[in-house]
Amino acid sequence: MSAKPIIQGHEFPVITPTAIKEIDDIPVEVDKNRVRVLDGATDTAASFQFDGEDHTLGNVLRYIIMKNPDVEFCGYSIPHPSEAKMNIRIQSYDGANVHDILEKGLQDLMDMCDVVTEKFTIARDEFRADKMQA
Helix, strand or coil, X not given: XXXXXXXXXXXXXXXXXXXXXXXXXXXXXXCHHHEEECCCCCCCEEEEEEEXXXXXXXXXXXXXXXXXXXXXXXXXECCCCCXXXXXXXXXXXXXXXXXXXXXXXXXXXXXXXXXXXXXXXXXXXXXXXXXXXX
């Protein structure tokens, strides 16, 4: 068994390929009540509230949504630091539906995470192979 990595005095568990496989096999349940449209929404401008989310999702989702050429404005806020809620506002140019834009942004984020995971796994495996040869 390999030693657990220690970073800045904190010990972290070793993540093995088996552990990652087990994580991938966990069924994901979607809680449809975690995201809601706030009052005053139209097809081209709406605010959405995400329960249980913070700057981690807010900042990256805002960045990805702003890359969409149909988006005129996208911003997020945390209404109060003691509440685990994140609001995101999307305004689109005429003809682009903000619900579709949000869905595309979330899908693009999942795709980006898949690419990062794949590249990390390849680099890790190459590193281990090089280490075993040395």
